[in-house]
Amino acid sequence: MYNKGLIVSGLVIFVLLVTFPIWFNGLDAGPLPKPELPPNGTKECVAPVAEMRAKHMQLLNEWRDDVIRNSNREKIVVAGVEYGKGLQLACMECHSNKEKFCDSCHEYAAVQPTCWECHITPTEAAKKEAQ
């Protein structure tokens, strides 16, 4: 083989780059997200679990557009339960702990939702009241 040193070292770098995730994780899959179930024991949500997992961000945006842009604050009723359209009006009533619920998956998947640029979490709210 000609220019063996250069070609082999180039190939080694390439293979190391492609297999980077193997070296980075070191065969350890790390902790899995464990979103906390509602502390108040509620079992029903506005939609089934699978749908909420996949589409909650779209639902929240629909609600936001309805309330803020179309001033449609009509409550929605699912299985006889009334929910106000809003992160704090509906979601956080049950999933009251942002750090243990929202963040667990968002951090795992490196997602940075923009909710918290306007909303404050119940923990933060409690802190402010205490001050």
Add this chain to the structure above:
Amino acid sequence: MKYGLPLVAVIGLILVAWLGSMIPGMQYFFGVAIPYLAVLVFLGGFVYRVVQWGKSPVPFSIQTTCGQGKSLDFVKHDRLESPHTTTEVVARMALEVLTFRSLFRNTKSELYDGPKITYESSKWLWLFALLFHYSFLIIVIRHMRLFLNPVPEFIVWLDWADSMFEIGNPALYLTDAGLLIGLIYLFSRRFTNRQVRYISLSSDYFPLLLLIAIGVTGVLMRMFLRGGIDIAAIKQLGVGLVTFSPVITADIGSIFYIHLFLVCALLVYFPFSKLMHLGGVFLSPTRNMRNDSRQVRHINPWNPDIKVHAYSAYEDEFRDFMVESEIPVEKEPEPKEEPAEAPA
């Protein structure tokens, strides 16, 4: 036929993944077995191709130059266009690999009545090729968020920067748009430019269509067909794959398996196709050789090993026969001591 067959092939791949992933139990085949196989074929094939190229002799000094080569001191040497040292070669190569300098020189030829032919600079190919390649690179790096746990800050930042305009929800990645726009240009170029259309083959259309399908399924999965797209479960599979403990914990939507299967098809196809220009650009003798053939003799490795056999040695070997046949020799043979003649 040239574009029909690749189109049918890509549709076929989509159908295989779509229908196949709906068969119970086949999720592990499409989500685990195929990806492992594809990465093995990709890495093995890539290394094999590069080693084969490395083994090929370069008989001539064939660097392509388009500038003044190094000559006498008062002749201005074009260091980038006619590199004379390894540093200059590395500089020229880096510009080629990172900025596609040769595409920047692309020209468009047009034939007018007369007949008259004109050549005009055409930068679109360069622009869209750059757009496509860099978008693709960022997309690949961004996907590492599904394989690395914890996700490095750099990738989180890249993800944020790429979706900073927050178009749609989940936000559209700018590189997704860049990739598709670039690909659509590269594809339509092969249709609209007569000369390029004439030389385009199935193997030109197939990778373009495959990449378009990968991009479209990716965008569809992220923004439109979200049913069954549980990112946590998908990441668990991704991290599982690279830690050799893959598990599929949820009923992931078919669009995910289609996307994954198409990527696997691309990985398997890669080493045996024109896509190997990823490795090949570094091994092009026309680009990676120094233009120093006036100073350094380029030895053709094909040259047979010929032993020098000088005339004097030749004469030494055959002198007696030459003398016998009365061929003149440079050095007379030493007179043999003739036996004394018998006295008369």
